[in-house]
Amino acid sequence: MKKIGFLSFGHWSPSVHSQTRSAADTLLQSIELAVAAEELGADGAYFRVHHFARQLASPFPLLAAVGARTSRIEIGTAVIDMRYENPMYMAEDAGAADLIAGGRLQLGISRGSPEQVIDGWRYFGYAPPEGESDADMGRHHAEALLEVLKGEGFAKPNPRPMFPNPPGLLRLEPHSEGLRERIWWGASSNATAIWAAKRGMNLQSSTLKDDETGEPFHVQQAAQIRAYREAWQQAGHTRVPRVSVSRSIFALVSEQDRIYFGRSGQEADSIGFIDERTRAVFGRSYAAEPDALIEQLRADEAIAEADTLLLTVPNQLGVAYNAHVIEAILKHVAPALGWR
Known part of the structure; x- marks a missing residue:
């Protein structure tokens, strides 16, 4: 058995081709x-x-609303950039959203990825101490959150x-x-996955990771997961x-x-840089007839x-189509792979 959920970036655009033309559209359709x-x-x-983007930004009102409208499904984030967060206020918001949802909140956090503006966390009133990086700051904020929780x-x-x-x-x-x-914890490197394991956090691994060996994305990601589980066991949890x-499936x-999606053109991994120093490998998308996809x-x-698979959905295509995307995986693919 494998848990299967969806992951939405919550894009919105005033384009006539988008079903989410405003922030309100995105929030209401997410629910x-x-x-x-x-x-x-x-x-x-x-x-x-x-x-600073036309995407989902403030998660807790949305999570609370989803929690109030549903009764079984897990609700979560993947991920919240901790460089922007006040751990104390976040703990209160998260506690309230979790209580509304009856204990179904799965809160994904990370040190963050490149954003829309330069050092956006500074506009939120945060700056790393002398001699430390913004990544260090994000991890410190995460540790403070874990402590108060x-x-x-x-x-x-x-x-x-x-x-x-x-x-x-x-x-x-x-x-x-x-x-x-x-x-x-959303980890892009093996080292941060191990760091998360030592601190007793679950692991979220995305559609990209640091290119540490030159191997295919899924091979490197599997090795990251095994390193995480080994560190977890060694930590004595x-x-x-x-x-x-x-x-993307x-x-x-x-x-x-x-x-x-019949000609998605993303049938192989790609290489890029997530900042000036870090070479990353981006995983391929999957789009095929069910038998081939399996x-x-x-x-x-x-x-x-992994025990959980998050399907990234094209939210601008609307609720009905995205529900169809999810249903197609659950009905035509998951049973043959032993996920259902």
Whole structure:
């Protein structure tokens, strides 16, 4: 069995060819797609966070709304850029969204990727300490979040408070029990995957990673997952960690599918740079008739290693078509691969 969810970047554009022409369209359709995905039997509704872009940016109102409209499906992010985040305020928002959803929040975070503006986190009031990088800052913010999510008191109470306090040091409220174990780290390198394992976070591995060996993307990603699990075991954690990978996968079962994706031209990995120094390998997309698609996916080593698969969806094509994309995988592909 493999959990299967969708991942939406939440793009919107005023173009007449887009079904999401405004931020409101994207937010409302994201909620409707999560409802539809739950009805189809999918396991997760995940959203990417990008600042200064015509995409989803503030995740917690959306996650709370999805949580209120659904009852079973996991809701999450993949990922929130921690360079922009106040860990204390984030812990309160996450706790509230998780309580509304009944403990279904799966919160993916990371040090972030290149953004739309230069050093965008500075506009949010953050800057790394002298001698450290913005990546270091993102990891420090993540560690602070993990600490407060434990639910332990740390703040000295006012001796003359407005409202009575429980005894001892105070924690942030609302606290959602168990959320600490549902934090995921989006790792692009083997080293950061190991770092996440040591700190007891689940692993999210995307459609790109640092090109560390020159091997095909899925081979490098599978090796990253194995290194993560080994580090997890060595750290002595008692629970079983979760690992997700993201893929663009389209089963061509209708003429509309063939028009959109029949000639995707992305049948091989590609190489690029995610910043001035880091060479990255970008994984291929999959688009084929179900029988051919099944054989292609069987050869993907990283999908085999992961327990969760996130299907990246073309959200600008609208709720109905994206629900069809998800249903086609669940119905025509997943059973043959033993995922259902």
